[in-house]
Amino acid sequence: MNVLFLQTAAARAVALGLMLGAVLAANVQAAPVAEADLRAAVAVAQPERAVLQAVTRAGARLVAVGERGLALYSDDQGKSWQQARVPVSVTLTAVHFASASQGWAVGHFGTVLHSADGGKSWQRQLDGKRAAALALAEVEARAKVAPAGDAGVAKALANAQRLVADGPDKPFLDVHFFDARRGLIVGAYGLIFATSDGGQHWQSLAAQLDNPQAHHLYSIAVGGNAVYLAGEQGLAFRSTLGGGPFQRLSTPYQGSYFTAQADEHGNVLLAGLRGNVYRSADQGASWQQLTLPAPVSVVASSRSSKGMLLLANQAGQLLASSDMGQTIRPLATPPLPPLTGVLQLDDGQLIVTSLRGVLRP
Template sequence: MNNNNNEGFDGSRRRLLLVGMGLGLQALLAPTMASTVAAFASAAMPGPLREPATMTPRAARGVLTRVVLAGDRLVAVGERGLVVLSDDGGRQWRQARVPVSVTLTSVSFADARQGWIAGHSGVVLHTSDGGESWSIQTDGVALAKASLAQALGLPDTNADRDRSIQDAQRLVDDGADKPLLSICFADARRGMVVGAFGLAARTDDGGKTWTPCRNRLPNPMSLHLYAVAHHDKTWVVAGEQGVMMLSRDDGASFESLAAPSERTLFAATATRKGGFVFAGLLGAACRIDPGSTTVTAIELSAPLTILSCAELRDGRVMLLAQGGRVLASRDDGAHFAEQQLPRREPLTSLVEAADGGLVATSMGGVARLG
């Protein structure tokens, strides 16, 4: 199978792509091919890259895709460039000013002040004041040009040079249409971002420069990459059709891992002991033990589609499934049991606030669950 697949397969890939963008069950049941393609195309229009997010008193009730901690502050991101902040554990929220109005899909903070957001149109945003203000570090056009320059710089003796140039030229021709789906920073300098059709880039200077690194990833089919996570100098990437890869040299090189199934993986998290947990479509779940490269399947109680996962301060690993169902593990992801929440709604991500309460994003905003 290759990237010149028929329309049916392409439509299926686009629907999976929308799920991974944090659009939850509504996208999983994706509508028609026409509406899916229209939604995908509208996200890539150049206008949202030039237009700042609209300030609105209902920002915390918009479609939000991810929430994380930045020190004691909560930062949530979502559609149309929405970024909202809470300094009281998720009880009250205020909107931050953002220079773009594209959908924002992932956010990572290295400490209380330094943070990054990834989103549609290949955009990466940066803050140095805990999310109060944001600036653009790169976008889909810049990443494509960097990819082409990298390919043109390969020696004539490189067997992959012509193919690399052709692939990079296609990225340039596509314009800004490059959804980034997951971003992760190890510290204030080292970070990695991945996205649709195998997109990947790294930085070692806090995002001042982003270097395409898809050539380091064993992903010849350019499958969508939905998740990137790290522990110390170990990095993992996972995505469409169960593609998994791991680096033990701080991202200099990656090796392919054998996933238990070909079901798409939407989420990955590192555990404090150095292991990793992955989960995704229709009960797909697996883990890597600390120091190992062996992938072990995790048996879930039901074939739930997992949209995000996270480790809490007490060591529990939480999987957030479609429909607002949450599974918890107390043994580093070896076994999971369902945990009841006060209410069930289509949640997109979950985080533990500084005071120990759980805060979640959803199709209807962000809320404290307890």
């Protein structure tokens, strides 16, 4: 979940845009340009070298997503990449496939995309305007049956009204589908939605979370019969695959957790700002802090089919654990740019996404 990267890139883009605008304004009247959520991603000569945010599997295929609506796919284990057809130009932050063909990607402007052909083409299922309206409708329904003067509902209503007033600018930051029909997405300002029909319809689950300040939700992790959420200011939740309510977990760290992993044995790992990593062996009831080689923010993680846990940080370092975080070791790799995603293939080959594209270190 790479909000820090996106903010830095956005700041540079704004600065450059202001300079160019000052030069051109005196000579040329620019033609109106559609917002990024209304125009298709343009073809890029070398999309594998662009800023990419996440990579995943779609069966034997690899799929990566990133800035300006870029979605790429590779059928040769990441040696070469092709650009997919995408109807938006917003930054895409996360991608997940429930099967070799059925996948979903999320990103800025409240964007949710669906692919039915293994990532070759994508169609929009949700946008920020509709997401905000759904969030408001959910709170308004609660307000009708809540006791008069309920402070929690009043706060939730104010947050939802603000979402609508702000417009469709809030990003989704992670997505997970349990199968081809049931999925979950989370994002900035406490956004959380679920679907039970493959994304045709979405329902806000904000009422299930003890998150009155609408803190950002960065990551979804699934292990065994449990679902975990991780976010800013030490925010963490646990629920069940059966759709039970989300229980807020008490964690020792009050900073941001950007990524989470879990396994079928009740082990959970939360990692984030300044290299803070915490491990639980009892589904989040208690936590142990882990020590990393450097206090650098961990922004991405993954687990291989063989159970290998991988962490990636902003310094371009990769860390690995074969025992779900009990011991962590740095991997010997060539110098890498700031990383945003990591994946290990069945043959041990690593695939990473970064500010300089997708790499095979």
